[in-house]
Amino acid sequence: MGADLSYVHPTANSPWGTYLSQVDRVVPYLGDLARWAETLKRPKRALIVDVPIEMDNGTIAHFEGFRVQHNMSRGPGKGGVRFHPDVTLEEVMALSAWMTVKTAAVNLPYGGAKGGIRVDPKKLSQKELEKITRRYTSEIGIIIGPHTDIPAPDVNTNAQIMAWMMDTYSMNIGGTATGVVTGKPLHLGGSLGRVKATGRGVFVTGREAARRLGLDLRGARIAVQGFGNVGSVAAELFVEAGAKIVAVQDHTGTIVNENGLDLKALIPLSRADGLVSFKGGDVIANEAFWDVACDILIPAALEGQITAERAKKTTAKLVLEGANGPTVPVADDILAERGVLVVPDVICNAGGVTVSYFEWVQDFSSFFWDEDEINVRLDRIMMNALNNIWDTADKHKITLRTATFAVACERILMARQERGLYP
Numbered sequence: 013m014g015a016d017l018s019y020v021h022p023t024a025n026s027p028w029g030t031y032l033s034q035v036d037r038v039v040p041y042l043g044d045l046a047r048w049a050e051t052l053k054r055p056k057r058a059l060i061v062d063v064p065i066e067m068d069n070g071t072i073a074h075f076e077g078f079r080v081q082h083n084m085s086r087g088p089g090k091g092g093v094r095f096h097p098d099v100t101l102e103e104v105m106a107l108s109a110w111m112t113v114k115t116a117a118v119n120l121p122y123g124g125a126k127g128g129i130r131v132d133p134k135k136l137s138q139k140e141l142e143k144i145t146r147r148y149t150s151e152i153g154i155i156i157g158p159h160t161d162i163p164a165p166d167v168n169t170n171a172q173i174m175a176w177m178m179d180t181y182s183m184n185i186g187g188t189a190t191g192v193v194t195g196k197p198l199h200l201g202g203s204l205g206r207v208k209a210t211g212r213g214v215f216v217t218g219r220e221a222a223r224r225l226g227l228d229l230r231g232a233r234i235a236v237q238g239f240g241n242v243g244s245v246a247a248e249l250f251v252e253a254g255a256k257i258v259a260v261q262d263h264t265g266t267i268v269n270e271n272g273l274d275l276k277a278l279i280p281l282s283r284a285d286g287l288v289s290f291k292g293g294d295v296i297a298n299e300a301f302w303d304v305a306c307d308i309l310i311p312a313a314l315e316g317q318i319t320a321e322r323a324k325k326t327t328a329k330l331v332l333e334g335a336n337g338p339t340v341p342v343a344d345d346i347l348a349e350r351g352v353l354v355v356p357d358v359i360c361n362a363g364g365v366t367v368s369y370f371e372w373v374q375d376f377s378s379f380f381w382d383e384d385e386i387n388v389r390l391d392r393i394m395m396n397a398l399n400n401i402w403d404t405a406d407k408h409k410i411t412l413r414t415a416t417f418a419v420a421c422e423r424i425l426m427a428r429q430e431r432g433l434y435p
Contacts, residue, residue: 075129267287335361336357
């Protein structure tokens with residue numbers, strides 16, 4: 013199977029096309045740094061690898077893998093690895109670029125990177141999953157490392173995958189390198205609070221945004237698309253704050269209950285049998301999810317979900333982007349025109365990479381913090397970053413997304429300018 017080169021001529025609503033549009037919108041706010049803006053439109057390095065493994069039935073299967081390092085002016089690359097049948101080079105490029113912006117937005121000493129394998133992990137045995145993980149890690153081992161590029165979990169990857177990646181890299185260098193990945197099991201150098209960090213960040217930024225809008229979380233109606241670690245954790249925290257989850261959608265279907273879904277019963281069942289097996293709500297068509305009356309919408313699935321038509325239909329006053337790139341640019345404009353506040357992905361879901369940073373720091377020092385300390389540090393970083401971005405948005409009369417890009421890109425390009433060009 014050949015490499016996907018669609019990124020050369022991206023469409024407006026493709027992941028890379030969406031990112032390029034976002035960069036174009038922020039250039040007028042970069043001042044003298046605008047001369048460096050082209051830096052943001054070009055990945056520093058993109059690696060395409062063949063991942064051959066022997067399947068359980070004795071056949072040899074080949075899978076295509078990617079690792080893209082978008083920008084490393086501020087520090088090592090940082091970004092997850094996803095296993096998904098629709099992974100493409102263009103998607104990974106966009107995700108790596110959003111990681112560059114995200115780490116800069118919350119002022120972490122990282123650049124942006126991302127990786128993936130085009131595979132459906134549900135069709136692999138545990139043994140095959142381990143083989144594909146280890147072979148992929150060996151193939152990208154020439155560009156990753158604790159000081160160069162640190163992978164993490166993403167779609168369809170988890171702590172076990174990270175343990176295999178860490179072990180493979182460590183075996184290849186002849187010593188244990190816990191800091192090469194984050195999102196590891198606790199007893200292998202993982203951090204408390206990491207699993208719930210992204211969802212917690214969505215809640216923390218959402219709570220502050222609701223406060224500024226004058227939207228009372230008590231009784232607020234919330235619709236959540238995507239019910240993995242991000243969507244379900246954010247949903248739980250909002251319910252604890254008095255809100256109710258009126259609609260949930262995942263890859264198995266969509267359920268609604270205008271009086272609020274019982275998350276304690278729903279979450280374990282959704283993990284085992286999928287949402288539509290839950291008896292405490294009504295099953296509706298997937299497209300009808302966007303018509304559900306709600307105050308807050310949390311897209312926490314994949315990119316490109318909020319299209320122009322869906323942006324016109326939603327009743328939400330506040331959109332919290334738990335996923336990466338869930339809103340296409342034209343939909344962004346429609347939501348802004350309708351007065352719907354969007355807290356963009358590059359700040360809203362930055363809780364995960366923030367606690368990944370904590371894990372990385374703890375691994376280097378071999379000194380680990382308790383969960384309360386991690387949550388306090390996470391909340392403080394997220395709030396400081398959001399308030400700084402909000403002040404920028406108010407100053408220039410721009411959206412939170414453009415303000416986030418303005419703050420982040422200024423930091424990235426300042427680092428690029430001060431480092432200079434070598435040779």
